[in-house]
Amino acid sequence: LGTRVFRGTGDGRLLAFDAATGKLLWKVKAADPTAGEFFSSAPIAWNGLLYIGIAGSDWGIRGRMMAFDVATGKEAWRWYSVPLGSEPGADTWIPRESAARGGGGFWTTYTLDTVKGELFIPVANPAPDFNIDPGVRAGVNLYTNSLVVLDARSGKLKWFHQFGANDPWDYDIGAAP
Numbered sequence: 461l462g463t464r465v466f467r468g469t470g471d472g473r474l475l476a477f478d479a480a481t482g483k484l485l486w487k488v489k490a491a492d493p494t495a496g497e498f499f500s501s502a503p504i505a506w507n508g509l510l511y512i513g514i515a516g517s518d519w520g521i522r523g524r525m526m527a528f529d530v531a532t533g534k535e536a537w538r539w540y541s542v543p544l545g546s547e548p549g550a551d552t553w554i555p556r557e558s559a560a561r562g563g564g565g566f567w568t569t570y571t572l573d574t575v576k577g578e579l580f581i582p583v584a585n586p587a588p589d590f591n592i593d594p595g596v597r598a599g600v601n602l603y604t605n606s607l608v609v610l611d612a613r614s615g616k617l618k619w620f621h622q623f624g625a626n627d628p629w630d631y632d633i634g635a636a637p
Contacts, residue, residue, distance in 0.1 A: 464505070464530065465478075466505055466510050467503070468501070468503055469498070470493070472514075474488050474533065487533070488535075490514075490535070497516045497521045497565075500515040501567060504570055504579075507577075507612070508531070509528065509530065509536055509613075510528045510530050511572070511579055512526060512528075513525040513541075513566025513570075513581060514526075515567040515584070517563035517565035517587055517632070518589050519587070520561035520563065521561070521564075522560060522561065522563075523562075523604075524539065525538065526538045537614060537615035539615045539616075541564035542562035542563065544556075549603060552600045553599050553602075554598040554599040555597075558596065559597075563585055563589070563604055564583050564586060566583065567584055568636055569636045570636065570637070571636055577612045578609050579611075580637040581607075581608050582608075582632070583607075584605070585627050585631070585632040589628075590629065590630060598626065601627070602622065604627065605623050605624040605631065
């Protein structure tokens with residue numbers, strides 16, 4: 461499958477092309493632009509999977525990283541960067557309902573350790589950004605403004621480091637890990 465080119469689009473589509481002919485092989489709608497979701501980072505393909513995360517933190521999306529089958533475009537797994545309900549870290553969003561539009565998108569690219577099978581993802585700012593009212597979203601707001609490492613095969617969280625808790629100034633990570 462080394463003869464394919466992959467691209468995410470501003471209108472939430474994920475595309476696979478034949479590298480030799482330019483023929484569209486598959487297209488999936490993987491993000492909702494009407495909710496502020498889009499793709500801005502370059503996807504990574506490895507071991508039969510394609511990795512990409514949605515951008516749009518500043519518009520109040522709920523960030524998610526996804527893996528897709530490179531042959532079919534079928535979603536293999538997803539990991540949310542802003543936990544809800546009983547997900548680990550959901551209690552770091554106060555009030556809890558603030559997490560539903562909490563940001564945590566992926567606008568820059570990722571790094572993959574192919575030996576360990578680890579996907580290093582820089583998670584963007586919480587939403588709303590430039591928030592000086594602590595009552596809007598108190599707490600540390602996991603996993604925003606963090607470097608997160610996922611198991612590339614399963615999407616399970618391996619570890620993370622949060623650089624800035626409850627960031628009111630949009631100081632997220634601007635470069636690939």
